Amino acid sequence: MNLSAMRFQPPAISGGIIIIVGGYGSGKSEVSINLARYLVTSQSETTGPVSIVDLDIVNPYFRSREAAKELEKLGITSVNPSGGQFYADLPIILPEIKGTIERREGTVVLDVGGDDAGSRVLGSLANAFEGAEYELLFVLNANRPFTATAEGCLKMMSEIETASRLKFTGIISNTHLLEETNEETILDGLRLSHRVSDETSLPVRFLSALENILDEIDPKLIDVPVLPLNRLLLKPWE
Amino acid sequence: MARVLMKGNEAIAEAALKAGAEGYFCYPITPQSEVAEYLAKRMDEVGGLFLQGESELAVANMLFGAASTGKRVFTTSSSPGISLMQEAISYMAGAQLPCVIVNIMRGGPGLGGILPAQSDYFQSVKGGGHGDYRLLVLAPSTIQESVDLMMLAFHLADKYRNPVMMIGDGMIGQMMEPVEFPDHYEEPELPEKSWVATGAVGRKPHVIKSLFLDPYMLEKNSWELHEKYDQMKKEEVRYELYKVSAKNKIMIVSYGTTARICQTAIDQLEKEGISVGMFRPITLFPFPEPQIHKEAIKKNINDVLVVEMSTAQMMEDVEKAVLGKKPVNFFGRTGGVVPAPEEVKEQIMMLIEKQKKTKAKKKA
Amino acid sequence: MDQQNQTIFARPDAMTETVTHYCPGCTHGIIHRLVAEALDDLGVRENTLGVAPVGCSVLIYNYFDTDFLEAPHGRAPALATGFKRMRPDMVVFTYQGDGDLASIGMSEIIHAANRGEKFTTIFVNNTIYGMTGGQMAPTTLPGQVTTTCPAGRDVSRTGYPIRMVELLAALATPAYLQRVSVHTPQHIIQAKKAVRKAFEYQLEDRGFSLIELLSTCPTNWGMTPSEASKWLAENLLPYYPLGCYKDFDKAEGDK
Ligand SMILES: Cc1ncc(C[n+]2csc(CCOP(=O)(O)OP(=O)(O)O)c2C)c(N)n1
Ligand code: SF4
Numbered sequence A: 001m002n003l004s005a006m007r008f009q010p011p012a013i014s015g016g017i018i019i020i021v022g023g024y025g026s027g028k029s030e031v032s033i034n035l036a037r038y039l040v041t042s043q044s045e046t047t048g049p050v051s052i053v054d055l056d057i058v059n060p061y062f063r064s065r066e067a068a069k070e071l072e073k074l075g076i077t078s079v080n081p082s083g084g085q086f087y088a089d090l091p092i093i094l095p096e097i098k099g100t101i102e103r104r105e106g107t108v109v110l111d112v113g114g115d116d117a118g119s120r121v122l123g124s125l126a127n128a129f130e131g132a133e134y135e136l137l138f139v140l141n142a143n144r145p146f147t148a149t150a151e152g153c154l155k156m157m158s159e160i161e162t163a164s165r166l167k168f169t170g171i172i173s174n175t176h177l178l179e180e181t182n183e184e185t186i187l188d189g190l191r192l193s194h195r196v197s198d199e200t201s202l203p204v205r206f207l208s209a210l211e212n213i214l215d216e217i218d219p220k221l222i223d224v225p226v227l228p229l230n231r232l233l234l235k236p237w238e
Numbered sequence B: 001m002a003r004v005l006m007k008g009n010e011a012i013a014e015a016a017l018k019a020g021a022e023g024y025f026c027y028p029i030t031p032q033s034e035v036a037e038y039l040a041k042r043m044d045e046v047g048g049l050f051l052q053g054e055s056e057l058a059v060a061n062m063l064f065g066a067a068s069t070g071k072r073v074f075t076t077s078s079s080p081g082i083s084l085m086q087e088a089i090s091y092m093a094g095a096q097l098p099c100v101i102v103n104i105m106r107g108g109p110g111l112g113g114i115l116p117a118q119s120d121y122f123q124s125v126k127g128g129g130h131g132d133y134r135l136l137v138l139a140p141s142t143i144q145e146s147v148d149l150m151m152l153a154f155h156l157a158d159k160y161r162n163p164v165m166m167i168g169d170g171m172i173g174q175m176m177e178p179v180e181f182p183d184h185y186e187e188p189e190l191p192e193k194s195w196v197a198t199g200a201v202g203r204k205p206h207v208i209k210s211l212f213l214d215p216y217m218l219e220k221n222s223w224e225l226h227e228k229y230d231q232m233k234k235e236e237v238r239y240e241l242y243k244v245s246a247k248n249k250i251m252i253v254s255y256g257t258t259a260r261i262c263q264t265a266i267d268q269l270e271k272e273g274i275s276v277g278m279f280r281p282i283t284l285f286p287f288p289e290p291q292i293h294k295e296a297i298k299k300n301i302n303d304v305l306v307v308e309m310s311t312a313q314m315m316e317d318v319e320k321a322v323l324g325k326k327p328v329n330f331f332g333r334t335g336g337v338v339p340a341p342e343e344v345k346e347q348i349m350m351l352i353e354k355q356k357k358t359k360a361k362k363k364a
Numbered sequence C: 001m002d003q004q005n006q007t008i009f010a011r012p013d014a015m016t017e018t019v020t021h022y023c024p025g026c027t028h029g030i031i032h033r034l035v036a037e038a039l040d041d042l043g044v045r046e047n048t049l050g051v052a053p054v055g056c057s058v059l060i061y062n063y064f065d066t067d068f069l070e071a072p073h074g075r076a077p078a079l080a081t082g083f084k085r086m087r088p089d090m091v092v093f094t095y096q097g098d099g100d101l102a103s104i105g106m107s108e109i110i111h112a113a114n115r116g117e118k119f120t121t122i123f124v125n126n127t128i129y130g131m132t133g134g135q136m137a138p139t140t141l142p143g144q145v146t147t148t149c150p151a152g153r154d155v156s157r158t159g160y161p162i163r164m165v166e167l168l169a170a171l172a173t174p175a176y177l178q179r180v181s182v183h184t185p186q187h188i189i190q191a192k193k194a195v196r197k198a199f200e201y202q203l204e205d206r207g208f209s210l211i212e213l214l215s216t217c218p219t220n221w222g223m224t225p226s227e228a229s230k231w232l233a234e235n236l237l238p239y240y241p242l243g244c245y246k247d248f249d250k251a252e253g254d255k
Helices: A003-007 A028-042 A064-073 A083-087 A095-103 A115-124 A150-164 A183-200 B008-018 B033-046 B056-067 B079-095 B121-125 B143-160 B170-174 B215-235 B256-271 B289-296 B314-322 B341-363 C002-009 C028-042 C056-062 C076-086 C098-104 C106-115 C164-169 C185-203 C225-239 C250-254
Strands: A017-022 A050-055 A077-079 A107-112 A134-140 A170-173 A204-210 A226-229 B004-007 B023-026 B049-052 B073-077 B099-105 B136-138 B163-169 B176-179 B239-242 B250-254 B276-281 B283-285 B303-308 B328-332 C048-052 C067-070 C091-097 C120-125 C176-181 C209-214 C243-247
Touching (some): A017 A028, A028 A226, A050 A064, A050 A095, A064 A077, A107 A115, A115 A150, A170 A183, B008 B033, B008 B073, B008 B099, B008 B176, B023 B033, B023 B056, B023 C076, B049 C076, B056 B079, B056 C076, B073 B079, B079 B215, B099 B143, B121 B163, B136 B143, B143 B163, B170 B256, B250 B256, B250 B289, B250 B341, B256 B303, B256 B341, B303 B314, B314 B328, B328 B341, C028 C120, C048 C056, C056 C067, C076 C091, C098 C106, C098 C120, C106 C120, C209 C225
Parallel strands (some): A017 A107, A017 A134, A134 A170, A170 A204, B023 B049, B136 B163, B250 B276, B303 B328, C048 C091
Antiparallel strands (some): B004 B176, B239 B276
């Protein structure tokens, strides 16, 4: 267990269907991967088997499926197209995906594509979600152009709800500027998340940030649970 | 302006708006469709024109019509789409129309794949369509540089009345990096656009064309174009040196994101006590030929290593620059396979081994 | 009538003094004149942009006193789209032959029409490729002899000729589609009205308008001008019925 994880309160999520959505480039895939890792390692009594589903049909690169091998090592099943289709930019919705959601066993983290365009695929799975309890979490990055203000976030959230035919249950504060992230970036983002939380009455379920930056931050400054991130989706030169 | 996190495709779109682009024409293709999706929202906000055409063939010709108004216009596409645009690009070069075309390259030939590649180098720098013409070709390696070069592209297009192409492999379009936009974009003054079609009010009609039935007139037009290309060679060459020093035994030549992979390899080798430098062309046309020559013939350099995501295309231009004075070696991955820094290191170690052997032989 | 005669015989302002390069009896010259007269009548010459095709009329820009773009073969509607979208205040027209419009440029014309681009297309149908020496066009009649169907067009191998205005009339968007002919003075008068109306619709911002003009190519048909006019009347008119195929005003009910 790492240092920051001990200094901060951990996310109060114990399993079930967890759907990660948000704007393009808000950091959904990195959050999904790390959340799956957290659940498998820290919440194993409640989660049952954990799987991660890459439902990103809008992004051709940097998708959670690229971390599949790493995740399998931890015992996380990842549901991805196989063979040549792994790289396809076809909207491939494997039948297993529907099955995994319908079975309602264990824990499923769904990593969905960005914006309403990316969330539309959830609408096509509406039958599978019927009657299910789920978490629909909005990943908020205040440094992205369309979610830099509360109005922008509200607009995007309502578009995503319409497209996905699901209702939000919470917000993930994931504001960052990649390697240029500092304490101020994270705290500014948290303030915006709180504002959106006030407007929508949705809780900020947790804040996520890179572990090395969290290590420098006074835990008192962050009043929500924290998920420390370890980047798995790297650029070839990183 | 504050720094924001942007995907390359979005940053390119926003940069075009900052440079005063008023019209954008497109046809969807991975991995650059986010440019269109971004502008479908933004163009309305800024009162510009967004139009999705029926094919890249039509889109490039729409660009031809739109550029004739003298307003700043552009399109973006990826490899197969750019092939379809070659017709209009050749016509625009012939008619001396300014416009900007972005190619976020994927693997080819044919339908190829959707992963990053640099295999459209020849198509971009050697003409691409029919006839005696060149495009000014810019190749960014970061998202910030994509923004800066995109804005510059519009300026250069107007300065030379020539289409300007910016090329980046798929990663340039897809990756995210923090960027900053100038609050207000200043550029050197440009001559008035006296050639535009605005209606023949109190003047002779303006005809924008590339047709010259008289071969002597066509030849004259071609030499006029050629003069512009010569001027570009004098004034527009851009490149960057990375860790170039008298300690280098090897000089890498690489562009775009491949250059960043090489940088990582160079940094790691430096820690191991091996000094390697890199020459990164930023303009691919005009190609920094004399500059590469000057660096390559330095006494300390034993080998030049070209690294590209193609099966040796820029390599030919580097060979032409080096003029046989030093061995030019090549390492490439293609088809969407991105070279790893370790692979580049391996190539360098092999060259060093080779250099040691030749030295030993010479002594013996 | 008097006024008609006057306009027919004076050089329209929208045309230059340059002598056209067309063959004797070729109807391209008449059609140029009809367009120029419409621009004069509506007083829009100085605010007009023409887009030239590749075909016999490729040099049309030498004969008009308006700004012009020279398009790649078939792409005039795409250029016109780009231009008019950036300059909605200007009057824009394309001038295209049947090879240019109905073969290589089929995609561009259909999509421009269907987007309701607010320009006017002057479509000259002489059922043959004139410029390149009389090859078969998509509009060549069954049995008609051309250099690439020397035994006459065999519909079992090449299909039937394309009726462009009927094809475009299947689209919901276009504002005005009409087929006219220019083989007799009476037909020319009707054609003139249609061309003018097409430009009026453009000025009123009603959307896309296209006039198909049946014309002759004496040179490649291998006929004298008067034989060609007669051949047009006997062969083209039955296959390509004249008339209005779409009119924004009349179609108001469908909208
Ligand atoms: C891409 C391309 N292919 C072929 C040609 C050659 N070409 C020039 S005009 C023409 C046909 C023109 O016929 P049409 O449009 O019927 O006009 P007309 O000459 O009969 O007035 C062809 C095939 C060309 N210029 N460009
Ligand atoms: S070849 Fe035919 S269409 Fe062309 S100018 Fe001569 S008569 Fe007219």
